[in-house]
Amino acid sequence: TYYRPHRYFPHFIRFRQPPAHMENHLPEVANPAPGPRHPGVPRYPVIPHIIDATPEDIQTIPEAIHPEPEVVHPAPEVVRSAPESHYRSAPRVNLTRVFYGVMFDAGSTGTRIHIYKFIQKDPVELPVLDNEMYHAVKPGLSAYKDNPEEGGNTVRQLLKIAKKTVPEEEWRRTPVVLKATAGLRLLPEDKACALLNEVRHVFHESPFYVPSNSVTIMNGTNEGMFLYIYFFFARGILRTVGILDLGGGSTQITFLPKSKKTVESAPHSYIAKFNLFNSTYQLYTHSYLGNGLYAARLATLGALGADDTVPPSHAVDLHELSPGYAGYKLCYYEVMKVIKGIVHQPYEVKGSSVFYAFSYYFDRAVESGLIDDSRGGAIEVRDFKKRAKEVCNKMTQYRAISPFLCMDMTYITCLLKEGFGFKDNTVLQLAKKVNNVETSWALGATFDYFRNLNIH
Ligand SMILES: Nc1nc2c(ncn2[C@@H]2O[C@H](COP(=O)(O)OP(=O)(O)O)[C@@H](O)[C@H]2O)c(=O)[nH]1
Numbered sequence: 001t002y003y004r005p006h007r008y009f010p011h012f013i014r015f016r017q018p019p020a021h022m023e024n025h026l027p028e029v030a031n032p033a034p035g036p037r038h039p040g041v042p043r044y045p046v047i048p049h050i051i052d053a054t055p056e057d058i059q060t061i062p063e064a065i066h067p068e069p070e071v072v073h074p075a076p077e078v079v080r081s082a083p084e085s086h087y088r089s090a091p092r093v094n095l096t097r098v099f100y101g102v103m104f105d106a107g108s109t110g111t112r113i114h115i116y117k118f119i120q121k122d123p124v125e126l127p128v129l130d131n132e133m134y135h136a137v138k139p140g141l142s143a144y145k146d147n148p149e150e151g152g153n154t155v156r157q158l159l160k161i162a163k164k165t166v167p168e169e170e171w172r173r174t175p176v177v178l179k180a181t182a183g184l185r186l187l188p189e190d191k192a193c194a195l196l197n198e199v200r201h202v203f204h205e206s207p208f209y210v211p212s213n214s215v216t217i218m219n220g221t222n223e224g225m226f227l228y229i230y231f232f233f234a235r236g237i238l239r240t241v242g243i244l245d246l247g248g249g250s251t252q253i254t255f256l257p258k259s260k261k262t263v264e265s266a267p268h269s270y271i272a273k274f275n276l277f278n279s280t281y282q283l284y285t286h287s288y289l290g291n292g293l294y295a296a297r298l299a300t301l302g303a304l305g306a307d308d309t310v311p312p313s314h315a316v317d318l319h320e321l322s323p324g325y326a327g328y329k330l331c332y333y334e335v336m337k338v339i340k341g342i343v344h345q346p347y348e349v350k351g352s353s354v355f356y357a358f359s360y361y362f363d364r365a366v367e368s369g370l371i372d373d374s375r376g377g378a379i380e381v382r383d384f385k386k387r388a389k390e391v392c393n394k395m396t397q398y399r400a401i402s403p404f405l406c407m408d409m410t411y412i413t414c415l416l417k418e419g420f421g422f423k424d425n426t427v428l429q430l431a432k433k434v435n436n437v438e439t440s441w442a443l444g445a446t447f448d449y450f451r452n453l454n455i456h
Helices: 084-089 148-165 168-173 189-204 220-235 260-265 293-306 312-321 325-339 360-367 381-393 405-419 441-450
Strands: 002-008 097-106 111-120 128-137 176-180 215-217 241-246 250-255 271-276 279-289 354-359 377-380 427-430
Touching: 097 148, 097 168, 097 441, 111 148, 111 441, 128 148, 148 176, 148 189, 176 189, 176 441, 189 215, 220 241, 220 250, 220 271, 220 279, 220 441, 241 360, 241 405, 260 279, 293 325, 293 405, 325 381, 325 405, 354 360, 360 405, 360 427, 377 381, 381 405
Parallel strands: 097 176, 176 215, 241 354, 354 427
Antiparallel strands: 002 128, 097 111, 111 128, 241 250, 250 279, 271 279, 377 427
């Protein structure tokens, strides 16, 4: 478990004023958080609309402000924006509201809990992400497909952390939400349903607020989009940046297209629109189910077996047969079968945009020594290729770190080059955190819960 104190201030949004001539053609949503029409549904602070946050205008925000760490249970907060004497003559109403959101990421390789604390100083201002408590357990829920009660227990354990983090008086209005990704998408429906039902049961026995539809399998489009929205909140950029995410079961590519040709040449389902702060954005986003790192390993080993050249049980040793050819080239040839004809090449990736790469892109770059774990860094696609060759050709040196490092690095190289069609010199910014906020779709999904993003 680690505690990540940070304050996030979306300056670029708070200080933007609508131009006088601007007409708002988008639907008004005064307060999309659950309203009082459902008895028992807690009320949340209003998250206001921000007008004229056009993508062209949005500037990179400076480093988020990270003040001194706070304790998990802070003392009740008091807003003092005027001297004491002023209070005596004209007392101000304290409009500060603190609220929490608990988001579970049920991934294919682990279940993670994100407990967000938001502060809203004023109803006309956006809430500020004050801090986040995070904890992860392995394996993921799908590993309990034949024993859903055990799977439910992992969620029950994580909820204990939520009970310790969220003050007791807030439990009843703090929503708990779980979204599952590739692991459950890949399971037979009855097994996935049994696991989700068990989680619902665990949620309902907890003291937290359980919204309707709080336990679901998230679709791939939302996974990419929520990660983009996380990035928007953490970094403040909506243009010129793309995001690559490599999970265990699926992989996502998401960016805001600059060229019409990208949109026109993309499969229809790869283009998604969403509204944020009164503007509509169009994203290129797709999640390739079965093309996550672990799923790709299995598929590659299966493909080797299907060829009858090397039985799957011996497939891992393949890379040691003949360093050099068998090492990198043969591996490349085999992983190519998992990618060829499956991954769409967006028109735009051949340009010069920078892509942020998260999850296993980051982990494998660290393990192979391309970047430093604490700092991350910028590399080019060709660096993955170069290091993949080195790893495959010196398996004895790297085997201790990960017996699959050669295959994983080769897969990543192949996915980037043959799959998405990136050029050798495309810059990849590898990060685990952006402005001190962990890279996860969970923050975007939590904002979506509190402030309906109107995704279509
Ligand atoms: N930094 C960071 N990495 C995460 C977080 N959640 C998941 N990951 C990474 O995502 C990868 C696994 O993704 P997972 O969710 O199991 O796979 P999926 O189900 O295919 O999306 C691993 O590299 C994790 O470290 C997070 O909150 N922060």
